[in-house]
Amino acid sequence: MKMKTSIKDVSAPGDLILETEVDNPTLEVELPSKEGLVNSNEESFKCKLGRSKCLKSDEHRTTTPVIEVIDVKKSYTLGDLEVPILHDINLEVREGEFLAIMGPSGSGKSTLMNLVGFLDRPTEGTIIIKGLDINKLSDKEVARLRGLEIGFVFQTFNLIPRLTALENVELPTYANTRSGVNTHERAKELLKLVGLEDRMYHKPGELSGGQSQRVAIARALINDPAILLADEPTGNLDSKTGCEILNIFRKLNGDGRTIVMITHDPEIAGYADRIVLVKDGIIQNAE
Ligand SMILES: Nc1ncnc2c1ncn2[C@@H]1O[C@H](COP(=O)(O)OP(=O)(O)OP(=O)(O)O)[C@@H](O)[C@H]1O
Ligand SMILES: [Mg+2]
Numbered sequence: 001m002k003m004k005t006s007i008k009d010v011s012a013p014g015d016l017i018l019e020t021e022v023d024n025p026t027l028e029v030e031l032p033s034k035e036g037l038v039n040s041n042e043e044s045f046k047c048k049l050g051r052s053k054c055l056k057s058d059e060h061r062t063t064t065p066v067i068e069v070i071d072v073k074k075s076y077t078l079g080d081l082e083v084p085i086l087h088d089i090n091l092e093v094r095e096g097e098f099l100a101i102m103g104p105s106g107s108g109k110s111t112l113m114n115l116v117g118f119l120d121r122p123t124e125g126t127i128i129i130k131g132l133d134i135n136k137l138s139d140k141e142v143a144r145l146r147g148l149e150i151g152f153v154f155q156t157f158n159l160i161p162r163l164t165a166l167e168n169v170e171l172p173t174y175a176n177t178r179s180g181v182n183t184h185e186r187a188k189e190l191l192k193l194v195g196l197e198d199r200m201y202h203k204p205g206e207l208s209g210g211q212s213q214r215v216a217i218a219r220a221l222i223n224d225p226a227i228l229l230a231d232e233p234t235g236n237l238d239s240k241t242g243c244e245i246l247n248i249f250r251k252l253n254g255d256g257r258t259i260v261m262i263t264h265d266p267e268i269a270g271y272a273d274r275i276v277l278v279k280d281g282i283i284q285n286a287e
Contacts (some may be wrong), residue, residue: 002212065128066227066258067093067116072125074111074281085111086281089125091244093260095226098194098253100272101262108281109262110231117229118146147176151220155232157212159204159219165191165211166200169218178223189217194248210241218246228252234268246271 074086086108092098101109114120115127118134127132127134130149133143159168169187190198194214206214213233220228230249234242246268254260261272269275277284 036261062095064095065092066130067091067260068126068128069112069116070126070128072112072115072122072127074108074115074120075123085226086115086122089281089283091276093227095258096253096256097274098250098259098272099261100143100269100275101260101278102264102266102269102275103278103284104199107278109278111281112149112278113229113231113260113262116284117150117152118142119152144176147172148178148223149226151223151225151228153213153216153220153230153233154227155235156210157204157216157236159212159215161204163214164201164203165196165207165218168204168215169222172219172222174221181224183222187222189222191215193221194218208241209237210244213237213241213245214248217245225257227258227260229256230259232264233260234265242268 069089069091072086072089073084075082077083091111091112101112103109111120115122116129129145132141132145134145137145159165160171163171166184166187166271169190170183173183173187188200191197191214194217196211196214196218199207199211199215204215207215213236217233220230228249233249234245237245242265249259249261250271259272261268263269275285
């Protein structure tokens, strides 16, 4: 069984309109059925998102850096041993850029993203987000910057099982919120935006993988962050659902949001503006 719905965002930034079926100019969205997500058609499916279909093309991109990683090193201490993971990483991501990070398993991609998203601290070096050096901020200021300016999407969704989709999306606002925003209404609008209008009161256990990832994307957007970080957001999804998630990202990027996405899939990475390769804790193709 397939379901159709039309979605138009009214509270998320700009005039963002999502079309998860790219061949459908009427903005009608075909949500895959649960059976469809298992996807018997998996092998023959190809993600066909033309880059030219990006709503606002490249005009939103500026030369202003929003993420600056300067001479960053990260080591973990295992017993008496210090194990270096990242070596002298230098990376600049500009406002409105869509950056893909690729590299072999264990090369340090998630470690790097966790540093940029303040989930961890570098052993050495500087990370500047929107002009603010996190080494110079208090823990409280870092928590606020992270809560308001960075949305994180994880491969395994990381939803709270006992909360509904709507409650999961609202959750970050208990820690940080922008003044004057009706967070409950915004959470509903974001769930509509990702095509989950009819799943708001479902718990994660009652959602498919693709639906769970959409909830996680809505949650990441609840505080209208400038930067969206996604660690293999399509890694647990079939190709068709992964393509729909990528389309959501492209539309968010088309609206000016900066996106950094880790992926193992060269086809998915091909839709980014730029691909950075990490190998053995070193960026291979630094500009
Ligand atoms: N908390 C930790 N303590 C010790 N070592 C860690 C820790 N977290 C990660 N590592 C090590 O750091 C290295 C890089 O891990 P990371 O998760 O960044 O890799 P990755 O490139 O994201 O890999 P994958 O593609 O498999 O997700 C790995 O060798 C891992 O074992
Ligand atoms: Mg990883």
